[in-house]
Amino acid sequence: MIYQNNLIYIEIHQSEIPWLKIFTKRKIKEFSEASLEEKTEIFRLLDLIEKEMINYFNPEKINIAQFGNYLPHLHWHIMARFKEDSYFPEHMWGEKQREGDLNLPSLDLFIRKLLKKLKI
Amino acid sequence: MIYQNNLIYIEIHQSEIPWLKIFTKRKIKEFSEASLEEKTEIFRLLDLIEKEMINYFNPEKINIAQFGNYLPHLHWHIMARFKEDSYFPEHMWGEKQREGDLNLPSLDLFIRKLLKKLKI
Numbered sequence: 001m002i003y004q005n006n007l008i009y010i011e012i013h014q015s016e017i018p019w020l021k022i023f024t025k026r027k028i029k030e031f032s033e034a035s036l037e038e039k040t041e042i043f044r045l046l047d048l049i050e051k052e053m054i055n056y057f058n059p060e061k062i063n064i065a066q067f068g069n070y071l072p073h074l075h076w077h078i079m080a081r082f083k084e085d086s087y088f089p090e091h092m093w094g095e096k097q098r099e100g101d102l103n104l105p106s107l108d109l110f111i112r113k114l115l116k117k118l119k120i
Numbered sequence: 121m122i123y124q125n126n127l128i129y130i131e132i133h134q135s136e137i138p139w140l141k142i143f144t145k146r147k148i149k150e151f152s153e154a155s156l157e158e159k160t161e162i163f164r165l166l167d168l169i170e171k172e173m174i175n176y177f178n179p180e181k182i183n184i185a186q187f188g189n190y191l192p193h194l195h196w197h198i199m200a201r202f203k204e205d206s207y208f209p210e211h212m213w214g215e216k217q218r219e220g221d222l223n224l225p226s227l228d229l230f231i232r233k234l235l236k237k238l239k240i
Binding site: 029032043051063064065068069081088091105 | 149
């Protein structure tokens, strides 16, 4: 976990690409069960994280998903995708296309920059 | 296309499951490029469609995704998932698990009910 407030927490998903997950603190299953405050916070964070990922990593595309078929605790995935990653243009749960060959700037530094923005 | 307003349009994705796609009218690529008005409209619609899908189809889970790796025109998928569909608990782009055996109520009637809500 890299960040939390009274509504949500954010985790890093270990991957070759920059990939974060936003969970609601309350154990709810569906997005529509979230309060207006929780929904608004999720979309504020998706928007903020996406912008930071684009600025820092210059990805080909940002991917966002909310499934929860295995883990029925509301969480959103946000992923920075690159032409050279192992799955592009498939999504990250798709068929492997190649051996990924990414040479990305430091994820640690990205997280430090993101945390500064999150704490404003 | 089943619905449009000045910001977005909604299409049906042909599938064994209830699956809709929300596109922005403007040809933008990333969610963070959307205006506040477009973002708010997308999330209002995801929330509304999800609730209507849950009430009408009683699915196991709602899945939401925004990829756009093949088609760089911002669009969101919203899917009602069932234990008996061909892919559950995998997402709909995953590995097939079985021959889907769904006996769902009429999609046409669902769309008619949804349109009434959208037009309020």
